[in-house]
Amino acid sequence: MSIYKLIDRLGLVVEESPSVPWSSYKLVNIEKFYDQLELVMSKLPQEIKDATSILSQKEEIISQAQSKAEKVLKEAQKQSDELMENTQYKVDKMVKDSEILKKIEQEAEKIKRSILQEAEEIRLRALKESEEMRNKAYEESESTRVGADNYAESILTSLDQDLTNALSIIRNGQKHISSSKSNSNRFQSTQSNGRDKEAAIL
Numbered sequence: 001m002s003i004y005k006l007i008d009r010l011g012l013v014v015e016e017s018p019s020v021p022w023s024s025y026k027l028v029n030i031e032k033f034y035d036q037l038e039l040v041m042s043k044l045p046q047e048i049k050d051a052t053s054i055l056s057q058k059e060e061i062i063s064q065a066q067s068k069a070e071k072v073l074k075e076a077q078k079q080s081d082e083l084m085e086n087t088q089y090k091v092d093k094m095v096k097d098s099e100i101l102k103k104i105e106q107e108a109e110k111i112k113r114s115i116l117q118e119a120e121e122i123r124l125r126a127l128k129e130s131e132e133m134r135n136k137a138y139e140e141s142e143s144t145r146v147g148a149d150n151y152a153e154s155i156l157t158s159l160d161q162d163l164t165n166a167l168s169i170i171r172n173g174q175k176h177i178s179s180s181k182s183n184s185n186r187f188q189s190t191q192s193n194g195r196d197k198e199a200a201i202l
Helices: 003-015 030-042 046-056 058-201
Strands: none
Touching: 003 030, 030 058
16 A cells, blocks of 8 residues: 555544534544554655654653543533533523513503503593583573572562652652642632732722
8 A cells, every 4th residue: 555545544534533522623543543654654764764753652642642632522521511501591591581571561561451441540530520510510500590580680670669669759749749739820819819809899
């Protein structure tokens, strides 16, 4: 197998490794990776094979890689837990807010109905009071009108009586004056006739 194919297979080891959730890391099988890397190294020229010293540190590198992978996994799990907890908190908060909003809407509707009912009661009470005031004003005006008519009739009756009495007095006065004048004329005529008789005797 050519070195190029071995390098391709080495790349596949990385590409086919599972990804760490919510990160750009991959969980690479270190042993499989280094096995493939050794195959690549065996096909390299001598000057490159000098890098085999790295392989002597294989266990340490694997340990470090595993430690790093575990750290990455723990961090990813922590982020996942925090995300889940935060998501659950937001969901719970949304549900609670929704319930509060529902209660507010119910209370607002209750207040609205109460205000409308109170407004209707005030309107009906105002109509009733207005009708009572109108009736009372009509009764008072009618009573005033009747009283005024009675008073005017009383005044006119009294005035008619006074005028009748005055007219009677005037007529009696006229009769008295006329009678006095008649008596005076008769007296003067009697005296004149007496004087005439006395003159004839003389």
